[in-house]
Amino acid sequence: MKRENEEEVKGEEHGAKAVGLLELTLYFLRLGALGFGGPIALAGYMQRDLIPRGWITDREYQEGLAFSQMMPGPLAAQLAMWIGFIRHGVVGASLIGIVFILPTFLLVLLISYLYVAYRGISVVQALFYGIGPVVIAIVALSALRIAKKTVGRDWRLWLIFAVVALTTVVVRAEIALLFLAAGGIGVLIYHPPRYWRRGTTTPAVWGISGFLGIAGAPRLLELGAFFVKAGAFTFGSGLAIVPFLHQGVVLQHHWLNERQFLDAVAVGIITPGPVVITAAFVGYLVDGFVGAAVAAAAVFSPVYFFVLFIGRYIIRYRENAGLQGFIKGATSAASGAIAGASVILGQGSVIDVPTAIMCAASLLILWRFKVPEPLLIAVAAVAGIFLYRG
Known part of the structure; x- marks a missing residue:
């Protein structure tokens, strides 16, 4: 009190x-x-x-x-x-x-239940057939917009973007340590060593990388540890979590297949609130209600502790050139990873002429007009019902 x-x-x-x-x-x-x-x-x-x-x-x-x-x-x-x-x-x-997260969490639980119960029905498959290409367009444009805002005209940051994007496509995975490496390069670019003795040092708040991998842990503990780590690396926007989740959920742990993962991203976009509520959908598919609750709590926990323990220091040092450089480098890497992930996900979603047309049309509409993304996804879902051939 x-x-x-x-x-x-x-x-x-x-x-x-x-x-x-x-x-x-x-x-x-x-x-x-x-x-x-x-x-x-x-x-x-x-x-x-x-x-x-x-x-x-x-x-x-x-x-x-x-x-x-x-x-x-x-x-x-x-x-x-x-x-x-x-x-x-x-x-x-x-x-x-x-309370900010609860409404969308409950909505995702409902969608998850219906998805698991009825995904074998052709109409559900048709809905996500239409939704998939639009999600690819949204993810790709998100990467570009983050890059334009953060990278600007600095060719060095565009080089980080390109390297991370290409690496993500080639190895078909996001390498979390690239974020830290890119942040370090950003520090060297914007706050080179010759200035380190003259200015204040950047607070050491970025050591959040690999300590959360728990080999051989029970599945719920492993799920929670993974999503804590995911929540700590969503630089740039909510969709920055997509490549990280794809790496862990699909390729490393094999909790979901490519189709299920793309559907999970779609659920995060069409529901209100933070996009990273995708975690709850993934958790439900892995281990029901308990899995959803563990994943949702885990992915938001880094944010909560950042607010309580780091926020005041970030505000104090926000003009520090080293901190600004780290953020620019890490965010450039994040947008590159999102771009690479959109290519990987597109291979499983843009599979024929109708889906290619829907993806291209979505890119054009989102680029030229301020159409709400959930509305575009709803239209695509209806189109999927008419175009899907099973």
């Missing part, structure tokens, strides 16, 4: 009104249930709704957005937890994180 009061006083000192935990919780419950459009759209809804009400200040929002963009993990969930934390401490971050 004392901590909550301190946070509310802090908010008032910065020009924000005191907002009750219940009010804030109900807002994020509604946003989690109705918030379509991806992470940028969800972040935009928070800015549109919360600043005019005086629940957060523009400065607090900008700091939270900058933190969420710098750190790995789903941006919208991280920003929601950040807002809960600055207003109501650990309790606020915890409760808002839960």
Whole structure:
């Protein structure tokens, strides 16, 4: 209670009104249930709704957005937890994180149940026949947009993008250590060693790579460990998790086949809330409800702990050239991995002339027009019913 009061006083000192935990919780419950459009759209809804009400200040929002963009993990969930934390401490971050994720988690559980129960029926196969090419288009454009935003005109970052994309296609897997290597190259590019003694050093918060692999662990423990690691490497956007999941879920552990994995990505896109809720669908196919709960909790746990223990330091050092360089390098690598994954997934989804046409048309529509992705997927699903030949 004392901590909550301190946070509310802090908010008032910065020009924000005191907002009750219940009010804030109900807002994020509604946003989690109705918030379509991806992470940028969800972040935009928070800015549109919360600043005019005086629940957060523009400065607090900008700091939270900058933190969420710098750190790995789903941006919208991280920003929601950040807002809960600055207003109501650990309790606020915890409760808002839960209610923001809960609606889409329950929806994914329902979809997962129906998928498992009826996927042998031809109409379900036809639906995902049409959905697959659109998902490929969405993933490919996501990689390009992240790259254009982060890489800009820096040929060195485009080289990182190309190398990681090509590596992903050739080895048919994402190599997580490439993210760290790319981040290190980014540090050398934007903060070379000759400046290290003059400026502040970048906080050592990036050692999150390989310690979570648990050989021979029981399946649920192995599932949880994998998704914790996945949540810690989703640099760039929610879809950055796609190549990482493909590597672990399909190639390493063989929990899903290529078709099931692409369907899992589609479920993450068509549901409201964070795209990485794909983890719950994967978990359900692996081990039912318990698997879904373990996977969902695991994939969001890094975000939660980043908010509680690292957020304040990232904000403090966000202008540090070394930190900025690491983020640019790692995000360039992430967008390259997404591009490579779209090629791999496309080989299993774009399988004939109709799917090739649907993929090309989706690319053109998404590139030229602001069409909601779930709407385009719904249209493609209907088209799949008419075009599928079994």
